Amino acid sequence: MISLILKKLNEKYKDDENYHSLSVILPYFKPYLKRTFLALGLAVPIGALDAVIALALKPYMDIVMMNKQMQSAWYLPILIVLFTTVQGTLNYLATYMNDWVGGRVTNDLKLALYSKLMRQSAGFFNKQTSGKIIKAYNNDADKSCAGLLTNMKTCISRLFSSLSLIGVLFYNSWELALIAVFVLTCAMIPLMKIKSAIKDIYNRSEGENAKVFTTYNEAFAGHNVISAYNLYDLKQKEFDNLTYRVFGLKMKITQHVAWLSPLMHIIVSVGIALVIGLGSYLIVKNQLTAGQFVSFITALIMLYTPIKGLGNNAKGISTCLCAMERVVDKLEKEPSIFDNDGAVDFPDFKDKISFKNIKFSYVKGKRVLNGISLDVKKGETVAFVGNSGGGKTTLVNLLPRFYNVKNGDLTFDDVSINSIKVDSLRDNISIVFQDNFLFEGSIKDNIRIGKLDASDEEIMQAVKESYLEEFVNSLEKGLDTQIGERGMLLSGGQKQRIGIARAFLKNAPILVLDEATSALDNQSEHVVQQAINNLMKDRTVFVIAHRLSTIQNADRIIVLDNGYIKESGSHQELMEIPDGLYKKLYEMQFN
Numbered sequence: 003m004i005s006l007i008l009k010k011l012n013e014k015y016k017d018d019e020n021y022h023s024l025s026v027i028l029p030y031f032k033p034y035l036k037r038t039f040l041a042l043g044l045a046v047p048i049g050a051l052d053a054v055i056a057l058a059l060k061p062y063m064d065i066v067m068m069n070k071q072m073q074s075a076w077y078l079p080i081l082i083v084l085f086t087t088v089q090g091t092l093n094y095l096a097t098y099m100n101d102w103v104g105g106r107v108t109n110d111l112k113l114a115l116y117s118k119l120m121r122q123s124a125g126f127f128n129k130q131t132s133g134k135i136i137k138a139y140n141n142d143a144d145k146s147c148a149g150l151l152t153n154m155k156t157c158i159s160r161l162f163s164s165l166s167l168i169g170v171l172f173y174n175s176w177e178l179a180l181i182a183v184f185v186l187t188c189a190m191i192p193l194m195k196i197k198s199a200i201k202d203i204y205n206r207s208e209g210e211n212a213k214v215f216t217t218y219n220e221a222f223a224g225h226n227v228i229s230a231y232n233l234y235d236l237k238q239k240e241f242d243n244l245t246y247r248v249f250g251l252k253m254k255i256t257q258h259v260a261w262l263s264p265l266m267h268i269i270v271s272v273g274i275a276l277v278i279g280l281g282s283y284l285i286v287k288n289q290l291t292a293g294q295f296v297s298f299i300t301a302l303i304m305l306y307t308p309i310k311g312l313g314n315n316a317k318g319i320s321t322c323l324c325a326m327e328r329v330v331d332k333l334e335k336e337p338s339i340f341d342n343d344g345a346v347d348f349p350d351f352k353d354k355i356s357f358k359n360i361k362f363s364y365v366k367g368k369r370v371l372n373g374i375s376l377d378v379k380k381g382e383t384v385a386f387v388g389n390s391g392g393g394k395t396t397l398v399n400l401l402p403r404f405y406n407v408k409n410g411d412l413t414f415d416d417v418s419i420n421s422i423k424v425d426s427l428r429d430n431i432s433i434v435f436q437d438n439f440l441f442e443g444s445i446k447d448n449i450r451i452g453k454l455d456a457s458d459e460e461i462m463q464a465v466k467e468s469y470l471e472e473f474v475n476s477l478e479k480g481l482d483t484q485i486g487e488r489g490m491l492l493s494g495g496q497k498q499r500i501g502i503a504r505a506f507l508k509n510a511p512i513l514v515l516d517e518a519t520s521a522l523d524n525q526s527e528h529v530v531q532q533a534i535n536n537l538m539k540d541r542t543v544f545v546i547a548h549r550l551s552t553i554q555n556a557d558r559i560i561v562l563d564n565g566y567i568k569e570s571g572s573h574q575e576l577m578e579i580p581d582g583l584y585k586k587l588y589e590m591q592f593n
Contacts, residue, residue, distance in 0.1 A: 023326040026333060027150065030107050030114075038151070041099035044092050045155045049163030051089040052304055053170045054081070100155050108147040114333060115139045121337040124404040125364070133215030137208055138332055145325035153322055163304075170301040174294040175284065178277050182302055185273030189266055203258065204324050207251035214248065217241055223488075270306040277302060339403055341423050348426040349417045351511055354379045355401075355542065360410035362396055362565075370396045372565040373410070380511075383538060384560060385545040385553035387587060392562040394546045398514050401544065402431045432510040434534070436517040438501030440489030445474065446481035448489070448500050452507030464506040468499045468533040495530055502533045513541045517548060527552075550588050559584060 031038050119139050164186075171179035221228065221237065228237060281298065284290035355378045362371040371393045378384050386394040400407055403419055412419040419427065432452075440448050449464060450456055456464075461481065465471050473496060477483045489497050498518060505513065518534060531552060547553045554573040561569035561576070561583045568583050569576055576584035 023323065023330045024150075026330045027111075027146065027326055030110050030147070031103070033110075034103050034106055037099055037103050041096055041103055041151065042155055042158055044096035044099070045158035046162045048089055048092050048096060049159040049161065050166040051085055051092075052163040053166035053301065054085040096155060096159075100151050104147055104151040107151070108143055111143045111147050111329065112140065115143060115329070118332060118335065118337070121339070123337055123339045123406075124399065125338065128364075131212065131216040132219045133212035133217070134209075136215050137212040138328060142208075142325040142329050142332075146322060146329045150322055150326065167301045167305040171298055171305070174298040174301070175281070175290055177284070178281055178290075178298055178302075181276050181280065182273055182305070185269060185276070186305070189269045189273075203251055203254050204321060205328070207248065207255065208324075208328075210244065210248045210251060213244055217244060273306065274299075274302065338406060339424055342420055345421055345423045346417070346426075348422055348430045349415050351380060351414055351430070351542075353415045355512075356411075356413045356416075357397070357400075358411045358413065360397075360400070360407060360412065362393075362400070362405070362407075362409065364396075370565050374565070374567060376560065376567065378542060378544070380542050381540065382558065383543040383545065383556045384558045385547055385556040386560050386562055387547060387550065387553070387584065388562040388568075389587075391564075393565040394562050395516060397562070398516065398544050398546060401512065401514060402428050402433065430510050431512045431514060432505035432508045432537075433514045433516065434498070434501045434505050434518045434537075438497050438504075440485060440492070440497060440500060442485075442487045444479075444482045444484055445470075445477075445500060448485065449481075449503045449507060452504035453509075456507050460507060461503075464503040467506045467536045468503040469529050470496075470499045470503055473499075495527075498530045499533055502530070502537055505537055511541060513538060513543045515543065515545045515547075517546050550584075550591055561587075 116139065119135065168179065168183065171182055217237075217240070228234065277299070281290060281295050285292065285295055357374050357376040357378075360371055360374045361369060363369050374393075374397060376384075386397065388394060396405075399405060400412055400419070403424055407419055414422070441451075446461060449461055452464070453460065462471075465474055465481070474480050474483075485491050489500070492500070501518075515534060515538075518530065527549070534552075545553055545556060553559060557572070558570060559573060559576055560567055563583060569579065571579075576582055577588065579585060
């Protein structure tokens with residue numbers, strides 16, 4: 003039912019940004035509809051009960067103050083206390099329900115955003131910073147959802163408070179009520195423009211705040227470089243400039259919003275002055291009793307008091323709506339890597355992998371691969387070498403479809419990569435990176451990533467094959483040893499062997515080794531290379547290597563230069579090419 007209503011409204015208000023954002027966010031409240039309506043419904047009596055005190059003052063003034071008859075109005079103070087207690091209790095319940103629903107919806111929204119984030123392509127992450135990710139996928143969710151429900155509750159409460167108090171105004175004097183309503187309307191007009199006035203500045207401010215998060219992350223992850231190069235003053239100066247930019251934008255928002263509250267005070271004071279002037283005249287003419295006038299003034303002040311603070315509320319609402327728009331942008335952003343219509347599972351790989359005239363660019367007009375054509379037979383080990391920037395990593399990154407193949411084609415037994423389900427494709431490819439990322443947790447947790455349902459026996463076999471057994475046995479807690487964030491408690495060689503153990507456990511038919519030993523010392527490289535040799539058995543292997551000593555036994559070595567295949571052959575064949583690129587690279591390393 004809600005979906006149908008939103009669909010009809012969406013057709014009518016499709017060009018309205020605020021409505022579109024709400025139409026995307028509101029379905030997240032659907033599982034909690036009863037509690038949502040309860041939380042918002044409680045705001046109705048909370049607001050309506052504001053009129054009780056103002057309404058009670060009329061008989062109190064006329065009976066007690068004017069006629070001196072206490073017996074007829076003894077119950078009025080008790081009723082005021084009673085109604086105030088009821089209002090306070092309802093307010094507590096509404097606040098509790100509001101926080102509960104807001105918290106649950108925020109969690110659901112964060113789960114949806116995290117799912118979107120995980121499915122983004124490598125190209126997406128190349129353009130982001132950690133600060134932007136945290137702000138966009140976590141903080142904005144808090145501001146939009148919790149803020150939405152809080153502001154809805156406040157608006158409903160104030161709406162029914164205003165309606166009930168306006169009712170009291172008209173009950174006491176329709177002439178004075180018309181003045182009050184006119185002034186109220188004048189006070190609301192400036193609020194209509196506030197969101198558009200601060201939207202651009204607010205978004206810029208959030209961007210600068212994201213940079214603050216990034217700076218803290220860099221201080222944590224790059225502390226060794228900062229210390230080694232004595233970058234304290236430089237980084238402090240950069241952070242000072244950043245914080246002052248954030249401060250400047252914050253003050254710009256204040257400049258656009260802070261004038262609202264004083265303006266409201268002025269408009270409200272004009273309204274009260276007009277009411278007092280006309281009310282005094284009506285009392286003198288016996289057209290208004292003292293009780294009616296006091297009741298009217300009380301209702302008027304109770305009506306106007308929240309209006310005077312609406313400047314700050316408008317800022318909060320605008321902040322919520324801006325955050326909501328950014329969240330909706332993230333929710334509607336489809337990943338560039340997705341399953342095409344009619345996608346199939348990875349084929350029963352029996353023959354070859356073919357790169358067919360592949361051209362690739364990260365930036366338009368700047369080619370990284372220039373028409374690469376290559377067949378790799380099942381079980382073959384192919385190594386890619388060449389100077390930095392030649393296209394080696396780009397080429398192998400197309401295999402697990404980290405980037406889309408748009409020009410040319412990449413096929414597995416003549417099945418195009420673009421027609422294979424992404425998850426099925428990646429299930430059949432193992433990758434050992436140059437710097438294997440380790441997650442916080444134990445050694446076992448990080449190895450089990452290769453196969454989440456692996457038994458302890460399978461994990462131990464992977465440990466043996468990757469030459470980790472001796473190291474693990476030397477630890478007091480063995481595989482249950484905690485390795486710290488990013489594996490900071492391990493050496494480079496130990497990290498690499500954990501990455502190799504993952505690949506053993508995954509047992510995929512295709513293996514990619516992306517400079518897996520380039521950052522290691524000779525002793526660590528020797529051990530890791532032994533583990534890699536075990537891993538390469540009976541697999542189709544793609545190797546990127548700078549150390550040519552590690553690939554001399556490859557079936558084929560491909561020399562890439564500026565996105566072109568310049569040479570291809572075994573180590574011996576390439577060494578026999580006079581003035582060959584491979585021969586020059588080899589002689590530079592070993593001479």
